[in-house]
Amino acid sequence: MDRFRVTGGQRLAGEVRITGAKNSALKLMAAALLAEGTTVLEEAPRILDVEIMSELLRRLGCEVEGETTGTVRIDVPAAPRFEADYDLVRSMRASICVLGPLLARCGEVHVAYPGGDAIGSRGLDMHIEGLVKLGATVENSHGVLIAKAPKGLKGTTVWLDFPSVGATENILMAAVLAEGRTVIDNAAREPEIVDICAMLTEMGARIEGAGSSTLEIEGVDGLKPVRHRTVPDRIVACTFAVAAAMTLGDVTVRNAHPEHLEIALDKLTLAGAEVSHVRDGFRVVMDRRPKAVDVVTLPYPGFATDMQPFFAAMNSIAEGSAMITENLFEARFVFLQELLRLGASIRTDGHHAIVRGVEQLSGAPVLTADIRAGAGLVLAGLVADGDTTVSGVHHIDRGYTGLEVQLQSLGAKIFREPEPESTSRF
Numbered sequence: 001m002d003r004f005r006v007t008g009g010q011r012l013a014g015e016v017r018i019t020g021a022k023n024s025a026l027k028l029m030a031a032a033l034l035a036e037g038t039t040v041l042e043e044a045p046r047i048l049d050v051e052i053m054s055e056l057l058r059r060l061g062c063e064v065e066g067e068t069t070g071t072v073r074i075d076v077p078a079a080p081r082f083e084a085d086y087d088l089v090r091s092m093r094a095s096i097c098v099l100g101p102l103l104a105r106c107g108e109v110h111v112a113y114p115g116g117d118a119i120g121s122r123g124l125d126m127h128i129e130g131l132v133k134l135g136a137t138v139e140n141s142h143g144v145l146i147a148k149a150p151k152g153l154k155g156t157t158v159w160l161d162f163p164s165v166g167a168t169e170n171i172l173m174a175a176v177l178a179e180g181r182t183v184i185d186n187a188a189r190e191p192e193i194v195d196i197c198a199m200l201t202e203m204g205a206r207i208e209g210a211g212s213s214t215l216e217i218e219g220v221d222g223l224k225p226v227r228h229r230t231v232p233d234r235i236v237a238c239t240f241a242v243a244a245a246m247t248l249g250d251v252t253v254r255n256a257h258p259e260h261l262e263i264a265l266d267k268l269t270l271a272g273a274e275v276s277h278v279r280d281g282f283r284v285v286m287d288r289r290p291k292a293v294d295v296v297t298l299p300y301p302g303f304a305t306d307m308q309p310f311f312a313a314m315n316s317i318a319e320g321s322a323m324i325t326e327n328l329f330e331a332r333f334v335f336l337q338e339l340l341r342l343g344a345s346i347r348t349d350g351h352h353a354i355v356r357g358v359e360q361l362s363g364a365p366v367l368t369a370d371i372r373a374g375a376g377l378v379l380a381g382l383v384a385d386g387d388t389t390v391s392g393v394h395h396i397d398r399g400y401t402g403l404e405v406q407l408q409s410l411g412a413k414i415f416r417e418p419e420p421e422s423t424s425r426f
């Protein structure tokens, strides 16, 4: 186990290049299951979750290579296996995204029920209801979700109660091979959904409405493998944008689509930063203490829940007070307790938190159990007085390609070191 040691006080300046989005790449890898043959994914992030997904695909009978290089080749057999075990699903909840494609491709799928994780209880009811509407039977047997559609899936209209990213993806990936027309209403609109629609369309799927809240899918008989470039990671891009603002820095983020994080960049402008679009990305320059900015998390195009911890960190040293409202994941405020260890002034009430900016945070040991909270704590460490150690770095590694290396290249003092052995028996 490693931890990060961050010594605060350095101004960040320079350029970083972002790779493809984790939350797209994992689903694109699952989408590869829909076609026999070799799918190649470019700009896949070199992160732990992509390695876990590669291992899952191997267990399903695929040959996978390149997962640590950024270009992943997935060779899918004519008849993939259709069982995803608990050991992998437990280590990466996103494994659930093989449900739709395997059901469509094999007529049957067994996926271990993932359970909750560090950011909260995360339901699957909409995934299941959507697949049932498409004609599948779904049962939970001894912790395993078993979906069957031996006679194939049939197009239908599915209403989602909430624009769930995962449910939209599973229903979409099942519907592309269903007989007839499927309409997904109140679908998620995230750039990663648009990316999956783009790849499925290249594979031969017929999809209209990508990026809107109504997806219309005309089922086809079969799909072909393709070569596809993953959409850039807007959450990672935002991490560096906020790092620039907090450290009164000047950072250019390359291979980023600023329009995918428009609200977050607008918030940084409100906080006092100068944000400009440059070729292939954007630049954030800050020359004053940030002003506190309210954030309310919502499905895209609202403010992303994954960016909330970065703004909590920024608000903790901002001028004034801000209200943060977390509408998606109830446990995402747990990390605020760690910010308190660094001297932040925060009060929470249900899904609201009031953050009163303090002049200076004070470095301390902190712990993360989640990717984005971990990145938020690193941001806080960058401006805290003295050393902050962030334990639980393996969580951060699930979503970032060498976060410390990229921050070092901008001038940050951050190092990876082994976690010391605990001296406590408890």
Ligand code: EPU
Pocket: 022, 023, 024, 026, 094, 119, 121, 122, 123, 124, 125, 126, 127, 128, 162, 163, 164, 165, 166, 167, 304, 305, 306, 328, 329, 371, 372, 399
């Ligand atoms: N929900 C249900 N029932 C369902 C599906 C979702 O109640 O059937 C609830 C969830 O419990 C949650 C809300 O709906 O409260 C949103 O869940 P959603 O399905 O949209 O999220 P997800 O697909 O599980 C993805 C990302 C998350 C990101 C969310 C929201 C991946 C692998 N994960 O999760 O990213 O926070 O969308 O944008 O794509 C991360 O990258 O660190 C991360 C957690």
